[in-house]
Amino acid sequence: MPPSSPLLPALRWVTLATIAGTIVAMVVDLLSMHGPWLIVALALGVVSFVCCFTALRLLDRAIENAAAGIRKASDAAQQASHDASEQNAQFDSMRNQLEEYRRLQEELTAAKQAAEQGALAKSEFLATMSHEVRTPLNGIVPILELLQSSRLELDQRELLNTALQSARQLLRIVDDILDYSKLEAHKLQLESVTLNLRETLDSVIRLLERQAQSKGLRLSLHIGPDVRAVFRGDPVRLRQIVSNLVSNALKFTERGSITVQVAKLKETRTHHQLRFEVQDTGVGISPEAAGKLFSAFSQADASTTRVYGGTGLGLAICKRIVDLMGGRIGVDSEVGRGSTFWFEIPMLKVSGDIEGPRSGLQGARLLVLTNDATLHKRIAASLAQTGASVQFVENTQDALAQLRAVAAAPGRGFDVLIVDAASIKHTLVALQRNLATMSDAERMRVLILEPPEPLPEDVRELPNTVIVQRALAESDLRPKLVELMAGEAISTSGRDSSPAVTLTAGDASMTAPPPRAPAPAPAPAPSAERAALIGPLRGRLLLVEDNPVNLMVAQRLIALLGLQCDTAENGEQAIEKIKRGRYDIVLMDCQMPVLDGYSATRAWRVHEAQHHLRPLPIIAMTANAMAGDRQKCLDAGMDDYLSKPVARDQLESTLRRWLASRAHAVGDLPLPEEPAPVVGAAPLPASPPAKAVLSVLTADEIAAAGQLLEQATAQFVAEMGAEAEHASDALAAPPTRAAGATPTAPTAPTAPATAATPAAAPTPPPPAPAPPPVPAPAPEAAPAAPRKLPPALEAEIVEDLWSAMGDSFRDLVNVYLEDAPVHLGKLDAAVASNDVGALVGPAHALKSSSANLGAMQVSAAAKHVEHGARNGTLTQPQVAVKVLHYEFKRAEAELRSLLGD
Numbered sequence: 001m002p003p004s005s006p007l008l009p010a011l012r013w014v015t016l017a018t019i020a021g022t023i024v025a026m027v028v029d030l031l032s033m034h035g036p037w038l039i040v041a042l043a044l045g046v047v048s049f050v051c052c053f054t055a056l057r058l059l060d061r062a063i064e065n066a067a068a069g070i071r072k073a074s075d076a077a078q079q080a081s082h083d084a085s086e087q088n089a090q091f092d093s094m095r096n097q098l099e100e101y102r103r104l105q106e107e108l109t110a111a112k113q114a115a116e117q118g119a120l121a122k123s124e125f126l127a128t129m130s131h132e133v134r135t136p137l138n139g140i141v142p143i144l145e146l147l148q149s150s151r152l153e154l155d156q157r158e159l160l161n162t163a164l165q166s167a168r169q170l171l172r173i174v175d176d177i178l179d180y181s182k183l184e185a186h187k188l189q190l191e192s193v194t195l196n197l198r199e200t201l202d203s204v205i206r207l208l209e210r211q212a213q214s215k216g217l218r219l220s221l222h223i224g225p226d227v228r229a230v231f232r233g234d235p236v237r238l239r240q241i242v243s244n245l246v247s248n249a250l251k252f253t254e255r256g257s258i259t260v261q262v263a264k265l266k267e268t269r270t271h272h273q274l275r276f277e278v279q280d281t282g283v284g285i286s287p288e289a290a291g292k293l294f295s296a297f298s299q300a301d302a303s304t305t306r307v308y309g310g311t312g313l314g315l316a317i318c319k320r321i322v323d324l325m326g327g328r329i330g331v332d333s334e335v336g337r338g339s340t341f342w343f344e345i346p347m348l349k350v351s352g353d354i355e356g357p358r359s360g361l362q363g364a365r366l367l368v369l370t371n372d373a374t375l376h377k378r379i380a381a382s383l384a385q386t387g388a389s390v391q392f393v394e395n396t397q398d399a400l401a402q403l404r405a406v407a408a409a410p411g412r413g414f415d416v417l418i419v420d421a422a423s424i425k426h427t428l429v430a431l432q433r434n435l436a437t438m439s440d441a442e443r444m445r446v447l448i449l450e451p452p453e454p455l456p457e458d459v460r461e462l463p464n465t466v467i468v469q470r471a472l473a474e475s476d477l478r479p480k481l482v483e484l485m486a487g488e489a490i491s492t493s494g495r496d497s498s499p500a501v502t503l504t505a506g507d508a509s510m511t512a513p514p515p516r517a518p519a520p521a522p523a524p525a526p527s528a529e530r531a532a533l534i535g536p537l538r539g540r541l542l543l544v545e546d547n548p549v550n551l552m553v554a555q556r557l558i559a560l561l562g563l564q565c566d567t568a569e570n571g572e573q574a575i576e577k578i579k580r581g582r583y584d585i586v587l588m589d590c591q592m593p594v595l596d597g598y599s600a601t602r603a604w605r606v607h608e609a610q611h612h613l614r615p616l617p618i619i620a621m622t623a624n625a626m627a628g629d630r631q632k633c634l635d636a637g638m639d640d641y642l643s644k645p646v647a648r649d650q651l652e653s654t655l656r657r658w659l660a661s662r663a664h665a666v667g668d669l670p671l672p673e674e675p676a677p678v679v680g681a682a683p684l685p686a687s688p689p690a691k692a693v694l695s696v697l698t699a700d701e702i703a704a705a706g707q708l709l710e711q712a713t714a715q716f717v718a719e720m721g722a723e724a725e726h727a728s729d730a731l732a733a734p735p736t737r738a739a740g741a742t743p744t745a746p747t748a749p750t751a752p753a754t755a756a757t758p759a760a761a762p763t764p765p766p767p768a769p770a771p772p773p774v775p776a777p778a779p780e781a782a783p784a785a786p787r788k789l790p791p792a793l794e795a796e797i798v799e800d801l802w803s804a805m806g807d808s809f810r811d812l813v814n815v816y817l818e819d820a821p822v823h824l825g826k827l828d829a830a831v832a833s834n835d836v837g838a839l840v841g842p843a844h845a846l847k848s849s850s851a852n853l854g855a856m857q858v859s860a861a862a863k864h865v866e867h868g869a870r871n872g873t874l875t876q877p878q879v880a881v882k883v884l885h886y887e888f889k890r891a892e893a894e895l896r897s898l899l900g901d
Helices: 007-031 036-138 141-148 154-184 197-214 235-252 302-308 314-324 373-382 396-407 428-437 474-486 528-532 548-560 571-580 597-611 629-635 648-666 699-720 722-732 795-805 808-832 836-853 856-871 877-899
Strands: 193-196 218-223 230-233 257-267 271-280 328-333 339-348 365-369 389-393 416-420 445-450 465-469 501-505 508-512 540-544 564-568 585-588 618-622 640-643
Touching: 007 036, 036 154, 141 154, 141 548, 193 197, 193 235, 197 218, 197 235, 197 257, 218 373, 230 339, 235 257, 235 271, 235 314, 235 339, 314 328, 314 339, 365 396, 373 389, 373 474, 389 396, 396 416, 396 428, 416 428, 416 474, 445 474, 465 474, 540 548, 540 571, 548 564, 548 648, 564 571, 571 585, 571 597, 585 597, 585 648, 597 618, 597 629, 618 629, 618 648, 629 640, 640 648, 808 836, 808 877, 836 856, 836 877, 856 877
Parallel strands: 218 257, 365 389, 365 416, 416 445, 445 465, 540 564, 540 585, 585 618, 618 640
Antiparallel strands: 193 230, 257 271, 271 339, 328 339, 501 508
16 A cells, blocks of 8 residues: 555554553453552553554554655656656757758758859859950950041041940949959958059049039049058059949039048057048938948839949949948938948058158248139148148239248248149239249249140240149149159140151251140040150060950050051960060960960960070950959969950050060160061051051151152242242252252142142142252253142041030131231241241240141141250251241141131
């Protein structure tokens, strides 16, 4: 029976009742007793009862204890059984978990392998897509750029510009997709190099300034005075972020301005925390739309893509790059009131990596004359950390007062006067005259910021003066000031630094204008780097390319740069040609049959090492544009990398840089024997390149031009009468003339009828006495065959001016036709008074104004007079001035015919 059974107490009481009954029975039996035995019996009954009760109590306790022990044992047995069951269940669960873990591990391994294979396939696909997309674009963009330099009607040029803009937009979209794909695949790596913050942002402003001007928008840059100029970071990605934000602002802003601002938020021991802002006055963005702007393929609303275009990747790329830089990006906007896109990033400090501009302008005293508040801020910010003392005035009177005040104190004069010509249009000439009378003028340098409209010629003659464009970048202003103070940039016009072509006619010489590079309209503003590069390229180049379209495009670009070019279709041919020929640079495609560019470069580097040859610059020119492609080219032994499609500016700057470095290594640039045609190049158009008057002249062409000038000289001699005839004898005849030999007067030249028709050749005169050692022909000899004179006007320059100025072009021509005779009259007066020095000013004025209008022959003749008078080499000023008269008559006739007068 279980110890806890309810019958146990009942049994106990039954036992006590039985004992009690027994005792009672005994008592009853004893009651029949008498005497002492009765008392004894009663006492024994009581004692028995007590003993029985005590024994029962002890027995009850023992039973309860036993029952408790039994219960504990039972509970322990049950708990052990339960624990065993739980352990079995846990073991079963653990076994199941281990089996699940093994299964998941196998699945994860398989997924990882699949992901790696997918990433590899994606990377290969991106590389292939990049190459395949860029290859046809390389046959589109450069060819369209080349077409811009050809003769086109206005509507054709508009169509061409539209096609070129579309091609460039397509290229930007491809670049955006590739960048985002690289960010998604974590393939984009940031570099850390020393960068100049102002120059980096200036490059963005210069790139997009023309687009802003075309929409009538003001685009400006403001950098806080406490922001350092030099940091360490990734200039390419920083430029990409700012360019994307400014491009978006241009897209959504129709009027007003766009401002790029940089401010310092805080500074640590190693970093500056900078905040970049791009503020616009555009349409604005609602708070709901702003929340999804930085998501991939997202724009403000569905109509944005339809109205403004784009892929919606630009801001997503910016956010990813800012995140990689450890910063944050956002937007503050209100519909109808514009937007401010901002990002904050840490920039690593630099100590002593780049020497700032302070050393060049330290202690310099500058006086700036401008009433333009924006220009005031730009110049002040640009010169804030140079160590120069800068003082601003707003008008000519204040400037002259300051100059006179410091002139009386020795050693306190200004070193440079910066003049904003747009601020003092009506008093600029007066300022020039007053400066000429000041005693301090010889020491002080003058930097004139030229407005879009031309400056008076008298201003260009100011001594110690440099004229630069008003839109000069802030990063270019400081070096220009340093050069100006050092006396390295002094030039009255700032436009005659290019080499000229000299044409010889008898004993006289005429200097033709330098080659004019094609200037498409419209075209991006030239970079500061390109503007600083002066002089033609010279050298021999090997182009290794298997694609016929790319080959033709590259040949055209190289031909326009004036370089000799040989070609090869694969790496094997390239190595053989390099071994046989002498080249200054090799442009190497990377993916070619037979032997690719990488292998060919490695093979040539081995050959150079074995034969102790001087390293030959090899530049990769490939459509591969992935992150590791550049490093792959460098690892193969190439020296530089150009990504297709190659822009002409980029190609020119790269070739110029490597040609210059090679020239420093050997002492001078390699000079070709003569401008040879491109080997294997596709035939060029029969017409001369646009704006390329005398840009490529062979020896025969120079000799022919000399004979043409000789004929023109002889014609003017006849017009001048006896005095001119005597001058002609001195110019063209030998020292002694055969007795009785007299020249026959030539007929007057015939002016051209229309501008569309080439200038008519003058009636051929009898040949003038030839210089020795050729004997003079007999008077009765037949006249020589006429040679065609160069056109009086360069048609492409005229077309560009007309398309750019519209109805104002007629006013420009009329001003020129009214102004040029005045200068010609001054030249005639100087010749009559035998004052050679007085020829310089009017000749210089004619030179620049004629060149700007496209009258290149007038400009060449005027330049000959100017340089000859300045250098004292003008032996026959009467003849030279007459040549100038004649060329002006030709240009005047064509201009009047062009205007229908």
